[in-house]
Amino acid sequence: MANIIQPLKHFTKFESITQGQKLIEQALIYKENPNLDKAKGAGKRIGCIFLNPSLRTRVSTQLAALNLGMDPIVLNMDKEGWALEMRDGAVMNLGTVEHIKDAAAVLGSYFDILAIRAFPSLTNKEEDRSDFIFSQFVKYSGIPVVSLESATRHPLQSLADQITIQENWSGKSKPKVVLTWGPHIKAIPHAVANSFSEWTLGMDHDLTITHPAGYELDEEFTRGATIEYDQSKALEDADFVYVKNWSAFNEYGKILSTDSSWMLTESHFQKASTAKVMHCLPVRRNLELSDEILDGSRSLVQQQAKNRIFAAQAVISDLLEQL
Ligand SMILES: NCCC[C@H](NC(=O)CCC(=O)O)C(=O)O
């Protein structure tokens, strides 16, 4: 059977290595020539809906759409929209003003593609795991949806991360990729860590995950990775080290450690002298990651952020194929 890759219907998660490779290749083509497909999206509109703050995702997704000739419109729905009711059948006699059923349907009629950011509550595990809020938008908008980071995943970030790894790897064998937990003062979502693991394993790289005991991620995303509780052992011979904080998953949303020895400095790299360091940003300097690493030659963080434009452009371009 011919290996034909179907155009994307939605972009919410890793689909397959073939799809991943196709998107990476397309993104690298757009990076060379951002205006290559300037006419492709003419007359089409993408709505970018934010229920949470953003710098990179907000701007890079709009730039990607503009590169394809589309009109992007941003709505900071948490601040500028009516308070949304998410529960079907609710009697709306409290604080919520508009039901997702009505709001998402209206947005679906205004746009050709809808892109949504909806973080987890970190208090209701089952609701977060089912991507409840994000799924309500998908269900009621009736048009292709792009995840701008949901409760469980951040696929545009992960695609940009895989592009960055490919750009920085010329070795013949697979790179050793390490995902390390870093300290933080707040309860932070699992989406970036989940998604990085899902995409890194999906793209057939070797992945070691290191974190203090109790910070095990949802196995749905980490099956196939090596879990190593000793950070210095995990870092040995690493080629790429991805730094991220996340709150506990089993004791859902809890902060179990703020151990500052987990924050990477140059002294952590004695057995990984050529390792590159990645972070999705925003990063809390000298809490999650040291100035010396972020400002030094190991850091790929600016390259990752730049690649967000071309990751989004490859995804939106693919979605346009089915419109
Ligand atoms: N989109 C990139 C990361 C977004 C979010 N970070 C945060 O919430 C950081 C908040 C702070 O540092 O206060 C996360 O980790 O999922």
Ligand SMILES: NC(=O)OP(=O)(O)O
């Ligand atoms: N990395 C990332 O998604 O950044 P923003 O939260 O600023 O969009």
